[in-house]
Amino acid sequence: MSRIHHDGPVIVGGGLAGLSAALEAAPRKVLVITPAPLLEACSSAWAQGGVAAALSADDAPALHAADTTAAGAGLVEAEATRTLTGDGRATVEWLARLGAPFDRDAGGGFDVSLEAAHSRARVARVGGDGAGRAILSALVTAVRAADHIEVWEDGHLQALIQDATGRVRGVLIARVDRSVEVLAPAVVLATGGSGGLFAATTTPAALLGEGMALAWRAGADILDPEFVQFHPTAMDVGLDPMPLATEALRGEGARLIDGEGEFLLGDAPTADLQSRDIVARAVHAARVDGRGAFLDCRTAVGSKFPHEFPAVFAACMRAGLDPRETPIPVAAAAHYHMGGIAAGPDGRTSLPGLYAVGECAATGVHGANRLASNSLLEAAAFGRRTGQAAAGEFGGQGALLPVNAGADLPDAALAELRRGMSDGAGVVRDATGLAALIALIDRLDVEWPDAAPVTAARLIAEAALARRESRGGHWRSDYPQTASQARHTRVRRQQGAMAPQQLELVP
Numbered sequence: 001m002s003r004i005h006h007d008g009p010v011i012v013g014g015g016l017a018g019l020s021a022a023l024e025a026a027p028r029k030v031l032v033i034t035p036a037p038l039l040e041a042c043s044s045a046w047a048q049g050g051v052a053a054a055l056s057a058d059d060a061p062a063l064h065a066a067d068t069t070a071a072g073a074g075l076v077e078a079e080a081t082r083t084l085t086g087d088g089r090a091t092v093e094w095l096a097r098l099g100a101p102f103d104r105d106a107g108g109g110f111d112v113s114l115e116a117a118h119s120r121a122r123v124a125r126v127g128g129d130g131a132g133r134a135i136l137s138a139l140v141t142a143v144r145a146a147d148h149i150e151v152w153e154d155g156h157l158q159a160l161i162q163d164a165t166g167r168v169r170g171v172l173i174a175r176v177d178r179s180v181e182v183l184a185p186a187v188v189l190a191t192g193g194s195g196g197l198f199a200a201t202t203t204p205a206a207l208l209g210e211g212m213a214l215a216w217r218a219g220a221d222i223l224d225p226e227f228v229q230f231h232p233t234a235m236d237v238g239l240d241p242m243p244l245a246t247e248a249l250r251g252e253g254a255r256l257i258d259g260e261g262e263f264l265l266g267d268a269p270t271a272d273l274q275s276r277d278i279v280a281r282a283v284h285a286a287r288v289d290g291r292g293a294f295l296d297c298r299t300a301v302g303s304k305f306p307h308e309f310p311a312v313f314a315a316c317m318r319a320g321l322d323p324r325e326t327p328i329p330v331a332a333a334a335h336y337h338m339g340g341i342a343a344g345p346d347g348r349t350s351l352p353g354l355y356a357v358g359e360c361a362a363t364g365v366h367g368a369n370r371l372a373s374n375s376l377l378e379a380a381a382f383g384r385r386t387g388q389a390a391a392g393e394f395g396g397q398g399a400l401l402p403v404n405a406g407a408d409l410p411d412a413a414l415a416e417l418r419r420g421m422s423d424g425a426g427v428v429r430d431a432t433g434l435a436a437l438i439a440l441i442d443r444l445d446v447e448w449p450d451a452a453p454v455t456a457a458r459l460i461a462e463a464a465l466a467r468r469e470s471r472g473g474h475w476r477s478d479y480p481q482t483a484s485q486a487r488h489t490r491v492r493r494q495q496g497a498m499a500p501q502q503l504e505l506v507p
Helices: 016-024 061-071 078-086 088-097 131-145 210-218 276-288 302-308 310-318 374-390 411-424 431-447 452-466
Strands: 002-005 010-012 030-033 149-152 156-162 168-174 179-183 187-189 228-235 255-257 294-296 328-337 340-342 354-356 490-493 503-506
Touching: 010 016, 010 168, 016 030, 016 131, 016 374, 061 078, 078 088, 078 374, 088 131, 088 374, 131 149, 131 374, 156 179, 156 210, 168 187, 187 210, 187 374, 210 340, 210 354, 210 452, 210 490, 228 276, 228 310, 255 276, 276 328, 302 310, 354 374, 411 431, 411 452, 431 452, 452 490
Parallel strands: 002 179, 010 030, 010 187, 030 149, 187 354
Antiparallel strands: 156 168, 168 179, 228 328, 255 294, 294 328, 490 503
């Protein structure tokens, strides 16, 4: 094992959040570490909808904040949300200056679209449904041209390095041919979400919540890990991960129907534009009942499909389905993790020297249910703030503690865990299913000690079992009512505890 000293932030993750942080940390030297080449294995590149921001004359950050708060089911943090929505226009304009080719209207302004639970059309798109990859491609070009940024595209995070005071001093990275300890004044985790822990997911399968797990193991606070968003219109065409049929299709008037052609959520024109948790449960219920669930785009989109939604159209045609003629079979699938490492808008966590941003972080702006297209906004807006904050770190002199990497989880064990997570911690949960899932996690913990995906799964499952109510993306069939008072879940490793199951839920 070798050791290097890096005089600037180390950023683990190459999605929109990590690259935004890297660019804004200039002129400090930045090392970006990803397990795969840039543009691969990150949710940012797969995002279809766009970036939500108050960009129109009839819109305002306060309206955007109000919609975000309403969707979040009582757990949205007001100050962080005002910061996010207040940064909206500046963030979109910054991305545009970097080369993101947003769709424009006849007057040269941003062409915005309507998505579910927004009171205004405010989603800036690219090519209909290609926002994520186009935006991230612009940032990748800027990063590769930046003199202050070095990129490793073969590094897998194994552990955080700490000193005797608890300060995070670096990372242990497994590369293709060796392990490397990288010491740095600041570590930024931008490792993405946890969708790969579920058998039914729209995210890259490599996203297993490992950043959250390793941060918890180091002693960082974890916020609301039970809140996972399930997207209602994952295309059920036999693929893993499941292709996504963007919410913008329903914004254009596409409707959810069952196998008999009946509307799943009623015949009101806006019925299918309710918050994602409501729509996801309707899709899930229709499938459980045997009625099936389909997204009917034939009338609303029809012949416009190839040029207005080219990514979805191509995915359908590859699956042997023409959405201009046939409704798309859909299912609710894990899509976004609202919970994660507790962090502020500038990425600061409860551990000195550690920052978190993007989907691995929980800043409170999504609450119990993320508003559509707020994820790319948060990644870029808070990524910029995090890069600036991390660039100001210079501390860390104490003796380093020994570093231990957890076991690697074999493919067969991961497949078993994924099935267990979808069955026990999916769209609808109850105590029996969660207890069975935790028993599976207990067994995997014994067989594969400290495997980060197992730890991440435990954080989600045990917090879900402890939350005896239904709220937002967390639905308990045995506790269907919403508590009168909204409370966050904050999970902290017990002092001196070494076993992953020893969790402490704190007020």
